[in-house]
Amino acid sequence: MKKSRFYWNLFFEKSLAASALVAIASLVGIFLLLLANSWKALERIGVKAFLSGDIWNPSAFEEASYGMGALLAGTGLTSLGAMAIAAPLGIGTAFFLSEIAPAALRHVMKPLVELLAAIPSVVMGFVGIVLVGPFFARVFGLSNGLNALNGSVLLAFMALPTLISVAEDVIQAVPHTYKEASYALGANRWETLIRVTLPACYSGLISAIMLGVGRAVGETMTVLMATGNASAFPSGFFSSVRTLTATIAIEMGEVPTGTPHYYALFVCALVLFLLTLAVNVAAERIATQLRKRGQ
Amino acid sequence: MIHRRIGMWTGIASLIACAMVVIAFIALLLFDMGRQGIPVLSWEFLTHFPRQGMTEGGIWPAIFGTTLLTILTTLLSAPVGIACAVWLEEYAAEDRFTQLTRAAIRNLAGVPSIVYGLFGLAIFVEGMHMGASVLASACTLALLTLPSVIATAEEALRQVPRSLREGALALGATRWETTYTLVLPTALPGILTGVVLALSRAAGETAPILFTGVAFYTRYLPGSLFDEFMALPYHLYILSTQHHEPEQVRPLAYGTAVTLLLLVFLLNLFAFGLRAYYRQKKRFL
Amino acid sequence: MAYARITGRKNDFSKAMEKNILQIEQLHVYAKHKHLLKNISLTLPERCIVALIGPSGCGKTMLLRSINRMHDLNPDIRVEGRIVFEGKNILDRRVDPVWVRRRIGMVFQKPNPFPKSIFKNVAYGLYINGLHHKQRVQAIVENSLRQSHLWDEVKEDLDKSALELSGGQQQRLCLARAMAVAPEILLLDEPCSALDPVSTAKIEETLLEIRQLYTIIIVTHNLQQARRIADYTAFLYLGELIEYGPTAQLFEQPHHELTMQYIRGRFG
Numbered sequence: 018m019k020k021s022r023f024y025w026n027l028f029f030e031k032s033l034a035a036s037a038l039v040a041i042a043s044l045v046g047i048f049l050l051l052l053a054n055s056w057k058a059l060e061r062i063g064v065k066a067f068l069s070g071d072i073w074n075p076s077a078f079e080e081a082s083y084g085m086g087a088l089l090a091g092t093g094l095t096s097l098g099a100m101a102i103a104a105p106l107g108i109g110t111a112f113f114l115s116e117i118a119p120a121a122l123r124h125v126m127k128p129l130v131e132l133l134a135a136i137p138s139v140v141m142g143f144v145g146i147v148l149v150g151p152f153f154a155r156v157f158g159l160s161n162g163l164n165a166l167n168g169s170v171l172l173a174f175m176a177l178p179t180l181i182s183v184a185e186d187v188i189q190a191v192p193h194t195y196k197e198a199s200y201a202l203g204a205n206r207w208e209t210l211i212r213v214t215l216p217a218c219y220s221g222l223i224s225a226i227m228l229g230v231g232r233a234v235g236e237t238m239t240v241l242m243a244t245g246n247a248s249a250f251p252s253g254f255f256s257s258v259r260t261l262t263a264t265i266a267i268e269m270g271e272v273p274t275g276t277p278h279y280y281a282l283f284v285c286a287l288v289l290f291l292l293t294l295a296v297n298v299a300a301e302r303i304a305t306q307l308r309k310r311g312q
Numbered sequence: 313m314i315h316r317r318i319g320m321w322t323g324i325a326s327l328i329a330c331a332m333v334v335i336a337f338i339a340l341l342l343f344d345m346g347r348q349g350i351p352v353l354s355w356e357f358l359t360h361f362p363r364q365g366m367t368e369g370g371i372w373p374a375i376f377g378t379t380l381l382t383i384l385t386t387l388l389s390a391p392v393g394i395a396c397a398v399w400l401e402e403y404a405a406e407d408r409f410t411q412l413t414r415a416a417i418r419n420l421a422g423v424p425s426i427v428y429g430l431f432g433l434a435i436f437v438e439g440m441h442m443g444a445s446v447l448a449s450a451c452t453l454a455l456l457t458l459p460s461v462i463a464t465a466e467e468a469l470r471q472v473p474r475s476l477r478e479g480a481l482a483l484g485a486t487r488w489e490t491t492y493t494l495v496l497p498t499a500l501p502g503i504l505t506g507v508v509l510a511l512s513r514a515a516g517e518t519a520p521i522l523f524t525g526v527a528f529y530t531r532y533l534p535g536s537l538f539d540e541f542m543a544l545p546y547h548l549y550i551l552s553t554q555h556h557e558p559e560q561v562r563p564l565a566y567g568t569a570v571t572l573l574l575l576v577f578l579l580n581l582f583a584f585g586l587r588a589y590y591r592q593k594k595r596f597l
Numbered sequence: 598m599a600y601a602r603i604t605g606r607k608n609d610f611s612k613a614m615e616k617n618i619l620q621i622e623q624l625h626v627y628a629k630h631k632h633l634l635k636n637i638s639l640t641l642p643e644r645c646i647v648a649l650i651g652p653s654g655c656g657k658t659m660l661l662r663s664i665n666r667m668h669d670l671n672p673d674i675r676v677e678g679r680i681v682f683e684g685k686n687i688l689d690r691r692v693d694p695v696w697v698r699r700r701i702g703m704v705f706q707k708p709n710p711f712p713k714s715i716f717k718n719v720a721y722g723l724y725i726n727g728l729h730h731k732q733r734v735q736a737i738v739e740n741s742l743r744q745s746h747l748w749d750e751v752k753e754d755l756d757k758s759a760l761e762l763s764g765g766q767q768q769r770l771c772l773a774r775a776m777a778v779a780p781e782i783l784l785l786d787e788p789c790s791a792l793d794p795v796s797t798a799k800i801e802e803t804l805l806e807i808r809q810l811y812t813i814i815i816v817t818h819n820l821q822q823a824r825r826i827a828d829y830t831a832f833l834y835l836g837e838l839i840e841y842g843p844t845a846q847l848f849e850q851p852h853h854e855l856t857m858q859y860i861r862g863r864f865g
Contacts, residue, residue, distance in 0.1 A: 026488045036395030043455055044420045047431045109330025133338050135580050137516025139545040140569050143552050144341055207320035235424030237519040242553055262426050269523050286427045297422045475709040483722040484699030
């Protein structure tokens with residue numbers, strides 16, 4: 018072919034490969050940086066310091082303490098609380114949309130749920146401060162409503178759109194023949210739903226829940242604004258909690274580069290990274306298993 | 313027999329209740345935001361600088377900052393992301409390495425945004441000496457949106473039927489020519505929709521910009537890419553949590569929240585409008 | 598003929614001197630350890646129509662796609678052997694497949710027009726190869742559409758989307774598109790199997806007319822079609838070449854028992 022055509026083709030193909038490399042390298046770089054800086058922290062401070070103890074006070078004057086216990090508890094409490102709220106609500110809504118709702122209602126509700134997905138976390142946090150928090154304060158007679166419960170509720174609603182969307186796909190993937198067989202045997206709508214459809218998509222639903230949880234674990238602004246941020250170990254849902262994400266957000270701005278505290282925050286980030294990775298990989302594994310077992 | 317009927321209606325009622333709770337929450341949220349926030353939106357609010365320690369005036373610089381940031385992020389992440397998707401779909405061999413790459417990209421989509429913020433601080437602000445700036449924040453946000461852009465672009469490319477590519481190759485076109493003249497134009501609507509959606513998410517992000525360039529108050533609009541800037545999400549955050557007179561500025565916070573919501577919703581609407589437009593105009597030349 | 602002036606091709610109407618344009622030597626095709634084509638050797642004379650017939654799965658399409666290097670796109674398929682064309686072994690990796698495909702065109706079983714206008718579809722190959730001269734492109738497009746008997750139906754509106762044409766029209770468009778780049782050989786993979794009889798007839802008419810310009814290899818399930826238009830026919834069965842010869846002879850006095858059974862319809 019003509020020389021110029023050949024060289025233009027070569028140029029563009031190489032540019033594509035280069036861009037791809039840049040993208041992939043950057044993404045890999047994040048992981049490497051986390052590792053590198055965490056290593057610096059672990060070297061200087063030691064793994065034990067992070068794992069033992071609940072007190073997170075790396076900049077304390079006398080005894081710097083790096084116990085992640087309280088932070089992990091904070092993250093865990095809010096995430097599990099979110100899951101406890103979002104799972105039934107989300108799956109119930111997903112079943113409603115897939116099996117019960119008439120088409121017209123679906124056309125109205127689905128965009129609304131997508132709207133929820135579009136709401137930035139900052140706004141959700143704001144809602145926690147002005148709406149949900151005061152509500153809980155009134156109902157439970159607290160001084161302010163900034164606690165783990167507040168955070169859980171908000172996180173639950175943030176996780177809902179993903180959960181509902183994935184759950185819907187999973188429910189609709191259940192073969193019609195199962196349902197027809199159930200009806201033919203005289204079961205009613207609800208029985209079919211509970212005894213046939215639901216068990217048929219168990220793993221998919223679990224996958225959906227995990228994806229939602231993954232989102233909750235990684236949320237920063239919402240928990241930063243709505244959970245109170247006390248760094249003590251939480252005693253219950255009404256305690257003010259501080260999550261891993263909030264810790265990084267709060268302290269990163271105050272910490273000078275290169276200090277042990279600075280590197281310690283990277284350890285938090287690494288833990289977060291691994292947590293969300295684990296949850297997402299597990300969700301994917303379950304989803305692939307489901308696909309392999311065949312529909 | 314009857315109790316089965318009752319069981320069924322109770323069950324269905326519980327499903328309806330779930331859906332209603334979700335809808336009620338969304339409705340309540342939007343209603344409260346609208347009721348308290350829309351009255352605050354005035355011409356002055358949207359086009360003036362804040363005054364008197366943020367207790368008066370407007371949020372214009374925050375609007376400008378968010379817009380500038382979003383445009384910059386698009387310019388940085390869209391070309392690289394689309395190129396990466398094209399390379400993965402059209403050129404890379406379907407081996408373990410490619411599958412691993414795709415998995416890595418997918419999992420990076422789930423990484424918390426604060427981690428990206430940390431990375432941005434360490435690499436862009438300090439490592440590359442950009443300082444706390446619009447550029448550093450844009451780079452950080454670009455990285456954040458990269459996985460989703462790549463994922464949706466790949467999906468759009470996959471929708472293009474193989475017969476189209478074969479038809480072009482059989483005529484003696486090279487792989488690049490096939491991609492450039494046929495596959496990309498056909499997949500473009502899907503790619504564009506994905507890009508706009510990814511960016512609407514970026515517009516609302518706070519964590520990545522916290523340490524990479526955003527400021528609560530700047531006297532002037534950012535004059536260069538290396539200046540600090542104001543942004544709507546951060547503005548909302550500070551107004552509602554750190555301000556010394558939270559009650560007094562509450563209305564301003566509502567106004568900021570509504571402005572941000574409107575911006576994000578408009579972008580989403582644009583994305584879905586694009587998709588609907590192209591779906592209707594099925595044949596494109 | 599006007600076409601020759603435009604494309605600069607030489608016309609040779611003398612069928613007496615039948616040179617060979619393509620030589621397939623000991624071709625083997627493997628897909629994931631399955632031996633799909635076994636030791637195919639075939640010599641194709643130029644400027645005639647050769648039909649490949651045989652029951653489903655016998656490898657006809659595999660053979661066709663080996664000729665224009667389409668198997669390059671599939672990492673699971675391995676091709677061994679030689680195919681000699683214009684003095685080169687075109688299966689050799691060092692030979693540019695783009696060059697091969699420009700000289701050996703293909704029309705697919707299912708029409709695959711590009712989502713572009715009719716004009717741009719036919720002109721696609723020309724643009725890709727660097728021909729942008731407006732009048733020349735227009736002349737070639739018109740000529741190709743005339744040859745595939747589509748011109749009269751679309752001449753009013755060449756800017757219409759190709760996707761709005763009927764199936765038969767789309768296939769004729771694909772044929773015109775393939776002819777526009779003036780290949781030496783045209784490979785047709787059951788081009789009429791998805792079409793109605795009228796469109797089929799029109800395409801067959803086109804093939805008979807353009808036989809003087811190209812060598813045509815057509816895979817077909819339709820034995821009548823092979824009888825109607827092919828000069829030579831090759832019968833494949835389970836990946837092997839059973840018989841190959843002038844069509845009339847193969848159909849009336851087949852050498853091989855299998856051939857006879859297939860033609861008699863004993864198996865499909």
